[in-house]
Amino acid sequence: MIMDANLMTGGVAPDAILALVEGRHGDPFSILGPHRGPDGEMLVRAFLPGAVGVSILDRGSRAELAVARLLHPAGLFEATLPESARYLLQITWPDAVQRTEDPYGFGAQLGDLDLHLISQGTHYNLTQALAAVPTTVDGVEGVRFAVWAPNAQRVSVTGDFNAWDGRRHPMRLRQPAGVWELFIPRLTPGDRYKYEIVDRHGNILPQKADPVARSAEAAPSTASIIASAAPHRWHDEDWMRRQREAKRDDGPISVYEVHVGSWLRNLKDGNRSLDWIELSQRLIPYVREMGFTHIELMPIMEHPFGGSWGYQPLGLFAPTGRYGTPEDFAYFVDRCHSNGIGVILDWVPAHFPTDIWGMARFDGTALYEHEDPREGFHKDWNTLIYNLGRNEVKGFLIASALEWLEHYHVDGLRVDAVASMLYRDYSRAAGEWIPNQYGGRENLEAIEFFKHLNSIIHDRCPHAFTVAEESTAFPGVTKPPEEGGLGFDYKWNMGWMHDSLHYMEEDPAYRKYHHGSMTFSMVYAYTERFMLPLSHDEVVHGKGSLLAKMPGDAWQKRANLRAYFGFMWGHPGKKLLFMGCEIGQTSEWNHDASVHWDLIDDPGHGGLQRLVRDLNLIYVHHPALQFGDVHPEGFEWAVVDDAANSVIGMLRYDSERRVTALIVSNFTPVPRFGYRIGVPFGGTWKAILNTDADVYGGANSHVGDVTAEDIEAHGRPASVAVDLPALSTVMFLHDAR
Template sequence: MRYERADLMIGTVQEALQEIVEGRHGDPFSILGPHQYGDLTVIRALLPAAISVDVVEVGTNRVLTRLETIHAGGLFAGAISSPTRYLFRINWPDAMQETEDPYALGLLLGDLDLHLIAQGTHYDLGRTLGALPMEIDGVQGVRFALWAPNARRVSVIGDFNSWDGRRHPMRLRPQAGVWELFIPRLTHGERYKFELIDAHGNLLPQKADPVARASEAAPSTASIVASAKPFRWSDEDWMRTHRADRALDGALSIYEVHLGSWLRITEEKNRPLDWVELSQRLVPYARDLGFTHIELLPIMEHPFGGSWGYQPLGLFAPTGRHGTPEDFAYFVDRCHAEGIGVILDWVPAHFPTDVWGLARFDGTALYEHEDLREGFHKDWNTLIYNLGRNEVKGFLIASALEWLEHYHVDGLRVDAVASMLYRDYSRNEGEWIPNEYGGRENFEAVEFLKHLNSIIHHRCPHAFTVAEESTAWPGVTKRLDEGGLGFDFKWNMGWMHDTLHYMQDDPVYRKYHHSAMTFGMIYAYSERFILPLSHDEVVHGKGSLFGKMPGDHWQKLANLRSYYGFMWGHPGKKLLFMGGEIAQEGEWSHDGSVHWDLLDRPDHVGMQRLIRDLNSLYTREPALQFSDLDATGFEWVVADDVENSVYGMLRSAKDRSSHVLIISNLTPLPRKDYRVGVPAGGRWEVMLNTDAAVYGGADLGQIEARAERQQTHGKEFSIPLTLPPLATVFLGWTG
C-alpha cells in the first residue's frame, strides 16, 4: 500500500524532526517508533548512514513496507495499515542487521521503583539503574536507566551504535528524573557510556555509568554491561553461621592488602595478579598465617592507581584491573571456603573531579554541593557528596549493599569519616559554612552514617562496619538507640600514633615517654577498637615499620618483634598491612611488590613465623579475646616501671578459667629475677617469647615459672622471670 509523504509527517513539525536528527530532542518516543493516526501506523527511525530500512513482520518474516528517507540526516519513515509486531532489516554500507525497534516498547521502570529512587530508599539500584541484560516481550537485550533530572537529552552510546549520541536517545520519567531505554539484542560485555545535553543545550563530556557493575580497566573509562547470570556460590554454611557478633566476641586479625602491589609478575610487564591468581596465592597465604580476615584497599573502579582506590568513581563495579565481577565473586567465595572473611575499604566521603565521572553529571552539581565551601576537599582535590539530597544518600547506601549482599562481603571499613562529620575539616576560617546552629558538626553526614549502619545491620546480619575516624567524636561505635553512630568498630589511630612514636625512640630515651604505651588503656573501652598498623604508616616518606625501629639490623628486628607482641597482647582487634609480616625493610610502593626476596633470610622468615604464632595464640586463647572489648578482663600488672621500660598486662577469660600474662621489656638489657604479681598460684608456662631463636632472637628467658606466695604488684602470688631484651613474653596459667 502506498502512502503520501504527508502521511508520514502526521503529528510532527519540521523543527522537531530537525532536533531528532541533530540529537537535541528530549522526548524521542514522541517522534520515533510506531504512532497510530486513524487507520495508519506510522513508523519512524533515526538510522544515520543506513542505505535502506525494511519493516519485517515478526513470525512471518514478511516485508510490510520499506521506510522512506524523510530527512537527509538519516531519518526514515513509513506506514503500515494495522498495528503488528515488527523488526527492522537495516542495510548498512558494510553489513545487514535485523533488530527490534527500541521505540516500540512502553514504559520500562515501575512507579514503585521511581518513587523509591526519588525518596532515596531504593537500595537495589544495581539491579534497577545502570545496564541490565533482560528479556522484554520475548526479546533479549539490555535495559539502560540513568538518574539525570536536569538534562535536556540523554543517549546511550557504545560500540553498538558507533558512539553516536543521535542513535539511542532515552525517555525521561520526570517523577524521578530517570531516563530509560531498552536496546534489543545487546548482551553483556558491551562497552557503553551516556551522552548528555544540559538544560542550556550544551553537549557534556561523555559520562561513565554511575551504577555500572563492570568497567574497563584504567586508563580506559567506558562502562561495561555486566552479566545478569547469578554467581554460583558455595559459601552457604559461611553466610548462615557467620554473624557480625562473632567478630565482636572472638578473634579478629586482619591482613590489609593493596591488591595491585601484593605481588606483581615481573616477567609479564610487571602486571598485578588477577582475581583467580589472588584466590590461588593470597588466600592460602593469609590462611597459613592465621589471619581471620583480609581487608582490601578500595577495589571499586578508580581512574588513578596512585590514589590506591581511595578516589573511586565506580561504586558498584569491582575494578577491571584484576578481572571480571564474576572473578571477584569467585575470590570472595574462595576466602570463605578457607575460613577467611573479606573486608572492603569503601569511600562515601568524596569523589574525583574527572569529567567523565560524577562531577556536574547532568550539567549541575548533582552528586556534589554547588558551594565549594561545602563541596570541595583541598587536601585531595576531590568533590564531596551532597548528603542532604535523598537520591545521593540512596545511591551510596545501595552501593554499600551491593558489596555486602551481592558479593557476600563480610565488612566495610568506611574511609575518612572525620572529613564527613566536621564541616570545617581541614578548612581555614571563612572557608566553611556552619550548620544551622552555627556549629561545625555536619548533621547531614551524621544522619547518613546512622542510617547506613541501621540498614546494613538490618539487611546484612553477617556484616560489620568499621569507621576510620581520626578524632574523638563521641559514640562512633555506640548503638543507634544509645545516640551513637552505630559502627561496630573504630580504628584506634591514637594508639597507633602513640606507640609508634615510642618505638621509634632509642631505648635509652624511652623512659621519658613511658606513658605513650599505657595511655591508650585510659580510653580503650570508650569505643570498640581495632589496633591498626596500616598502609598509611609505611608510605609518603614515613619508611617501613622495620625502618622506624632504632638500632642495628638485629635490634630493629627485635624491636619490631617486641612491638608486635605488645600489640597482640594489648586489648583491641588487630590489623597489619602487607609486608609488615616479613619486616619489609623498604617503604611500600603501590607500583611494586612486597619484598618477598627477604624470605631468603632466616631472620625475616622468623618474623613471618612470629605473626603466624601470634595469630594462632590469639585465635585459640579466650583470655586474649574477651578483654578486647570488655574491661573486666584486663588489668595492668606493671605500668609504672619507667626506669626499666617494662610493661605487664594481665588478660583473663570471661569465666576466669584462663589467664595470660604479657610482659614487655623494651630495652636491650635482659632483666633477671624480675618479679611479677599474678592472680593465681601454680605453674605459669611461656606460651610465646618474641626473643625465641625460631623468630631470630637470642633465645633468652625461661620455659616456665612457678608462682610463689610473695606479694608483688598488689597480688598475693608472684613469679620470678628472666625478661629477654627487646622482647615480649606471653605466659599462660596452667594451674
C-alpha cells in the first residue's frame, strides 16, 4: 500500500519539513503554530530539538488537551486541538519540564506604518520597532524581536533560552521592508541574545549582535542583552526646561573632555575603571568644583576594542557594559543635570569595525556599508563606511542620535570625523575613490545626511546642540540647512589649535617670527561658530602631554602653559580641555591608566589646576568674555602687531558694550613694565587675573588695577600702562554700568 507523503507529515511537504529541521526554511509560520489540517481539523506543530515529549494544555485551566505525536525525529511535533483553543506547550526535556506559550501562536507584530517608516529611513524611534522590546501580547509577557536583514534566507533568535540553537526560533519575514520579527513569550530583561542568519546562498553566518540593541555585554563578550522597557525616573525637569529656553550662543560653554575608563582607576581593585555610580560620586563633584559647564565623554557606545577609545563602535544604541547598565548611565546623566552640568557625547556615524559578529556584511551582503571598497573601506582605520545612500542606514544613524538625546537626556553630540564623511577622496590617492555624480570630490549623500540630521535634532530636541569635528575649510558647517549649511551648532576650531600649539612649542626667542600663528584665527573667527579644542588628539600617539610641548625647564613649561590657558580663555570661542591637561600632566595620555592625580600635591601643578578653575569661574561670571564667542561686535584687537615683544592684547565686550574685558599675553620670559595699551573707555580697569600669581605657581609678580589716561595709543584716545609679568596672561575688567 502506497501512502501520500503529505498525509504522513500532517499535510506538510517533506521537503519543507527537511528545510525546517535543517534550519533553511525562510517561512516557519507556514509550518509551525496552529494550522488547518487536510480534513479541516485544527493542528498545532512545534519544532523542539532535543525534547522527549510535548503535551498541549489549556492556557486557562492547564488541563491537558492533547499529546503531540512526533512527525520528525529531529523534534517536530504535531497535535490535534479543539477548535479555537488557547493553549500552552508543556515540553518534557531530558532533565526538566517547561510550560510556555507557543511563539508561533501569535500573529504579526509590527504594523504597516512601522515597516513603511523603517524602509523610508524615517522611523526615529527605532528601538521601539527593531531590537528586543519587552512587551505583552494577548495578555502574555515576553519580548518581541525584530531585525533588518532583507537579503537573508532565514533569520533566527538565539540565546541562553534556546541553547544558542538557530533552528529553534526562526523568525517571520515582513516584506517588502526586509524586517524579520518574532515574539518569544516569557523572556525577560537581562537575557542574552543574538541573531543567526542564513544568507541567500544558504550559508550560516557567524551569529550577529543586534545593531539596535539597547544593552550589550562588555567586551570581550559580544552578545546583546534584552534591555528593560521601564523608563528612568528623571529629576531634571528644571534643567531640561532651562536648556530649551537658553540662548546658548551668548552664554558660556566650557567643556571637560573625559575618557571614562581612565579618568580615575581603582588601584586597590585591580586597576579597574570606575563605574557610572562611582563616577557620579567622584567625577561630577570635581567638574562642578572646577567650574566646567559640560562634560564631554569620549564614545561610550558599545565597542569591541578598548584601544579604539570608543571610536570604533558596534552598539550605537547601547551604553557600553564596561561601566554598568543603561540605567546606571541614565542615573549619571541625571546627577550631572542636578549639579548644573551638561553632558556631551562623542558620536561616530562615519565608520564601524569589521568584526564578523557585528554589522559587517550583516545578512551576507554589504547592508550597512558600501560594496565597493573605494567608497566603503577606511584604510587608515581598517573600518567600514556607512552607506548613506540607503534610507534604512540614514534612519538607523539618525535614530541612534535621537536615542541619546531623548532617551538619555544628553545635551549634545560631538560628531567625530566629519571631514572623512564630507569628501570622497579623504585620505585616498588618485584612483582609490569614486567621484560624485557631478565628477566632484564632495560626498553629496553625507552633506544631505548632516543637514537632515541637524534639522531633525533641532526640531525634536531643542534642549540639545551638535558639534562638528571638521578639520577642513568646508563652508557653512554651522550655517542653518535652510541657508545651505550643514546645521551644526559649533565646529571645532582645528586651525586655532594647530597654529597656537605650534607657536607655543617655539622657543620664546623665536616666537616673534611666528606671531601670526596667534592672530590669524581672528581672520576667520566668525565664519563659523567655533569651539576651541585642546583635546585628547593632542596628547597621544607620541605627541607628548600638553605641558611637555612647552619650551624651557619645568617652571617655564608651567608658566608657558598658564599663559596659554589665559590666552585661550580670553580668545573668542567656546572652550574644551582634555582631562589631565588642567593639572599639567607630564606624560601623554594612557587609556589603561589614571590621570596622574598625585601631581596636584606639587604647588606648581596644583596651581595650574587652580588657574583653570578660576578661568572657568571668570568666564562663566562675565558676559563680556562670552558674547564675542560668536558675535564679531564683541571683539577687538587691543594689541595685534607687537611681534617684537610677543605681546598680544584682546578687548571683549558684553552685548550692551557696557562691560569690557582686556586680556593681554606676554609670551616672552622678559617682563614688560608700564606697557601702554589703548582702551576704549576711561576710568578704572580692575585686575581680575594674573597667571603669574603665586596661587597658580607663578613668580607672584604684582599686577594691580590701572586707571586709563588721556594718552593716545593703538588708535584709541585713552590708554592704560600695565605691568606684564614674564610668560603670563593678565585680565582687566572695566564696568561702565
